[in-house]
Amino acid sequence: MDQKELQSLVEELSLTYFGRAFNHQATFNARLRTTGGRYHLLTHNLDFNLKILTTFGLPEFIGVIKHELCHYHLHLTGKGYQHKDADFKQLLKQVGGTRYVQSLAPVKKPKSFWVYHCLKCQNAIYRQRRFDTKRYVCGKCQGKLVLLNETQKVKLES
Template identity: 50%
Template sequence: MTNEELTKLIAKISRDVFGKAFRHQGIFNSRLRTTGGRYLLSSHNIEINPASYNKFGYDELIGIIKHELCHYHLHLEGKGYKHRDKDFRKLLQETGSPRFCSLLTEKRRQTNGFYLYECISCKSQFPRKIRMNTAKYRCGRCSGKLRTLQRKVADEKRKESINKSRF
């Protein structure tokens, strides 16, 4: 779908669902990462994330367009166009527009450290996100020497890819 086709689709949805004209442009913006689309206050254009269209299909695209058109029409009318405003929530409900789009990125799991260090003397373990020099640092409990138990997974994958590229 091109930007011209997107603009025509937005204009059609605006006429059919809202009964009002859309006089600006619809643009695909591949730099959007976490949102399905956005309404630009200064230019009144609507930007759509092509990844959400590719991943979730036409129905999701229609929902995103309807949501952004709610912002568009309320802003031009001088009413509350922000997510927390009553006018916006009421128009979303009247038009059957979704409040949120489907998630493009999965939430990352919280890890308890990428590196695991152990004291040789007292066997205390220390998970860390950032690598540390075991020759320079000592155990905080008994001042014993530290050793590395577990390394970062990304480091191991990087080493494997370097070894594979050599052969």
């Protein structure tokens, strides 16, 4: 999809779902990282994240367009256009827009830890960096430490 196709899609969705014309610019913005789209209060232009379209498909992208058009039309009519406003929530539900876009953030891998074992108290010690067992001892009992596993993927509970 290019800029012209995006502009015509936004204009078509605006007429279909809101009954009002979209008279401003709709563009793709490659700098958007965590959001699906953005409404500019001063210029009334809309920016969209192309990754939403390529990652999640057209139905999710249309939901984002409806969301941004809610901001657009409510702001121009002088009603509550912010996420917290009842007017926004009601109009978004009415047109079937998405409230939140799916996350684009990559899934974090579990960290690798060096696993040490105390010979005296049988305590397991997890460290992100390897250290010399001749220089350090167990913090609980001052016992000798031995490297148990080179690395192990562990998710520690806090």
